[in-house]
Amino acid sequence: MRFIKWLLILSFWTLVAAFFHYTLPQHDIARITDTYEKRIDFGENSIFWAKADVGNAEGVVNRDVFFIQTRGTNDRVMVYRNEDTGWGWPPYFKFDTSNLQAEAADLKSTAEAPKWVAIKHYGWRNEFISIFPNAISVRQVDGPDVTIIPWLNIVILVFSALVFWAIWVRWRRFRQARIDPVLEDVEEGLADAGDAVSQTGGRIKRFFQRK
Numbered sequence: 247m248r249f250i251k252w253l254l255i256l257s258f259w260t261l262v263a264a265f266f267h268y269t270l271p272q273h274d275i276a277r278i279t280d281t282y283e284k285r286i287d288f289g290e291n292s293i294f295w296a297k298a299d300v301g302n303a304e305g306v307v308n309r310d311v312f313f314i315q316t317r318g319t320n321d322r323v324m325v326y327r328n329e330d331t332g333w334g335w336p337p338y339f340k341f342d343t344s345n346l347q348a349e350a351a352d353l354k355s356t357a358e359a360p361k362w363v364a365i366k367h368y369g370w371r372n373e374f375i376s377i378f379p380n381a382i383s384v385r386q387v388d389g390p391d392v393t394i395i396p397w398l399n400i401v402i403l404v405f406s407a408l409v410f411w412a413i414w415v416r417w418r419r420f421r422q423a424r425i426d427p428v429l430e431d432v433e434e435g436l437a438d439a440g441d442a443v444s445q446t447g448g449r450i451k452r453f454f455q456r457k
Contacts, residue, residue, distance in 0.1 A: 269336045270402060271368055271382060273394045276316035276324060277360045278384070281351045286311045294369065294377040296329035312347045314381055316365065317357075319390040326367055326381040336368055338382055350384050362390050 287308040288295060295311075312328035328347055331340040355361035364387045369379035 266403065266406075268370060269368055270399045271338075271366050271396070272379075273396065274316070274318060274324065274365045274367065275362055275387065275390055275392060275394075276318045276365060277357075277362055278314060278316050278350050278354045279356075280315040280354065281347055282313050282315070283310050283347075284313060285309070291375045291377055294375075295327070296331055296380060297334055312343060313378070314347075314350045314365070314384070316363075319362075324371060325378055326365060327378040328381050331380070338368070340382055346381065346384060350381070353384060353386060360390075362387050362392070364392065364394060 285308055286295070314326045314328055316324050316326070318324055328343050328350070329340075330343045331338045333339065353361050353363050363384050365381055366383040367379040367381045370377060371379055
């Protein structure tokens, strides 16, 4: 039981960490090498793609999606999709996909004359199931060594930690006041029942021994 309890706790916090890691904004410093548009047929990975742009038809099995190709400061290739989030989740309220694509195209550069940009995004990149992080904004920065402090993430994580702590404290108080006494009564009842059974068994044994 103790193993199952800790396995459930570990699974819960793993899901919480994955949720925050996917949803919260991240910043990558890179240079844009190309921008393009591609028709995507959505399949089992459709949950990792945003809905159609605001004003367009919903429920389509394929549509054109903007992409932004980059190379990071470590020369690693990263590809971002560029989709509206609209009024849905995550709540970035992004409606300027076309404008962002134009800004990204204007910031394209080469290795010989790089223009370094900070790409704000959410989501994951996975080549196996073909998912891409969604770019939220692009802005030029002074160089590849610029440091961006994620103040929004810090505020959200601290607030979430306080909420979880408050829930845990109230649950602990509720358990001590309501659940633990009931469990103790049940344990005492089971112990008394076990003693009664043992005593009855002893009397039956002595009865047959006298026979």
